[in-house]
Amino acid sequence: MKKIIRIISIALLPFMVNAQALDDYLQIAAENNPEVKASYARFEAAMQKAPQVSSLPDPTLTMSAFGKMIETRLGRQEAKFSLMQMFPWFGTLKAREDAATSMAEAGFQQYLDTREELFVKVKTVYAEMYELQATIRIQEENMEVLNTFRELALSRFRNGKAAMVDVVRVDMKRNDAGTEITLLKDKRASVAYRFNALLNVAYDSEVVFPETLPALPEGEGMEQGNIEGDSLFAAHPKMQQLDKQTASxxxxxxxxxxxxxxxxxxxxxxxxxxxxxxxxPENNGQDVIMPMLSVSLPVFRKQHKARVKEADFLAEAARQESVAVRNRLRADYEMARYDIRKAQQRIALYDKQLESTGQAMKLLLSSYGNTDSTMDEILRLQQEKLLYQAAKITAEKDGFSAYARKAYLLSED
Known part of the structure; x- marks a missing residue:
């Protein structure tokens, strides 16, 4: 039993390592990316708005000194000090605070959306890194197979069972494969630079190119097809942001x-x-203290009506934008589901084609060893196998990228 568990653990190790590496990269990106940090700084700035708008206006202190003393019954008035504090109408400060707080919460949702969009970009480039690494691997495997074919063709030529042209044709394919491997390895640097730019680390920082990608869950992309958009995208940061703006x-x-x-x-x-x-006189020279009450007269109504209309129009704009965003999210979601299904079907097809190609290759090699047939058909079939392998790798990359988009659209972890 322990041996079985150990074998399973070894089999799953590449997936665990790659998942851990990707999680580490996402963490680095969230902490370092300047766009994410700028978005969070804007949220922090918006949080400072509430204390500004919810505070009472500063009190006013007026001091008056008389050049010529004013005579009163109790004596001469030498100076006067007036202290006044204005209070907005009941609930005004609370409404202002609510508006500022809701707008700050909208800013936080924008920060979350910026971060989640960054995660999609990181996962997309990560999938491209896998595609590049896996393509290099199959090209190197192809080179090893071609080397074997060359030895086989050269042996048959020496035995007088094949022409030298078979060896030349294999060498031509080997040259193609060698050049392709060189170009792919040169491309690694540019992809790594783009990946490091998302992480905002040194452009020449070492990047681990993944050997595998996590497999898509069975039936992925088929569920949630009939759920109404109102509930499907309610938790998305863009929708939450517009909800907070409407409340503001x-x-x-x-x-x-x-x-x-x-x-x-x-x-x-x-x-x-x-x-x-x-x-x-009685109370001679006694200072005078007089309480005061004042009331502002908001007689110029035009500015107040304009503020109300402004808020109404902004709320309507947010509601309409919410509908537009929901429609875009739904369209993107349906496309992501289609891309996932397409990738799954392509992977299944290429697995079958590769199995058939392997069977055909065994038959051709057996025939080539026992007859006077040429190497052309073997090389053509090997090229088909290489194309199927590359197409499967691309399908895996496309499926992983589509799944990342779907997770972003549904606000899944």
């Missing part, structure tokens, strides 16, 4: 309505009175 505009409207109501001011006047010298 509703709070802005409440604040605009309340701004059209009076502001109430509460204050106090303090007058310094000097004593009279000619007479000594």
């Amino acid at each position: 505009y509703a709070a802005q409207r409440r604040a605009a309505v309340k701004q059209g109501l009076p502001m109430i001011g509460i204050g106090v006047d303090y007058s310094i009175i000097s004593k009279q010298t000619e007479m000594n």
Whole structure:
């Protein structure tokens, strides 16, 4: 039993290593990518808006000194100090705070969307890295097979059973394969640079090219085809962002309505009175303290009505944009599901074709060893096998990229 578990663990090791490597790359990208960091900084800036709009206006302090003393019954008025604090109408500050908070939450959803879009880009380039690495591998395997074919053709030529042209034809294919391998290896650097740019690390940082990609789950792309878009994409950051914006505009409207109501001011006047010298009335020279109450008169209604209309139009724009975004998400989702199904069907087809090609190759090699047939048919079949292998690798890459897009659209981890 332990031996069986060990064999299974060894078989799954490449998938576990690649998954771990990809998770590490995603973590690095989330922490380093400048677009993600800029989006988060904008969210942090938006969070500072709520304390600004929810605070009371600063109180006003007025000081008056009289050049010529004003005579009062209790003495001369030498100076006066006035302190006034204005209070917006009840609920105004709360509405402003709600508007700013909801807009900041919308900014956070934008940050999440930027990060998730980055993850899709990283996974897409990661799949391209796999395609490149796997293509190099099959080309090198093809070169080994061609070397075997050359030895076989050369042996038959020496035995007088084949012409030298068979060896030449194999050499031509070997030259093609060698050049292709060189070009593919040269391409690794440019793909690695593009990958490192997404991670925002040094352009020449070492990148581990994956040997395999996680297999797509069985039946992937077939589910959730009939679910309504309203519920399917409700958790998507773009939809959440627009929902938060709509809530912010509703709070802005409440604040605009309340701004059209009076502001109430509460204050106090303090007058310094000097004593009279000619007479000594009761409370002679006593300073005067006078409470004050003021009310603003919002008689110019045009600005307040304009603020309300502005909030209404912005809310309507957010609602319409929400419909447009939902439609785009649905279209992209259906295309991703199609691409997944297409990749699965192509992989299944190429597996069958490769199996048939292997059987045909055995028959051809057996025939070539016992008859006077040429190498042409063997080379043609080997080329078909190489094309099927490359097409399967591309299908695996396309399926992985489509699955990454689907996971992004459904806000799946």
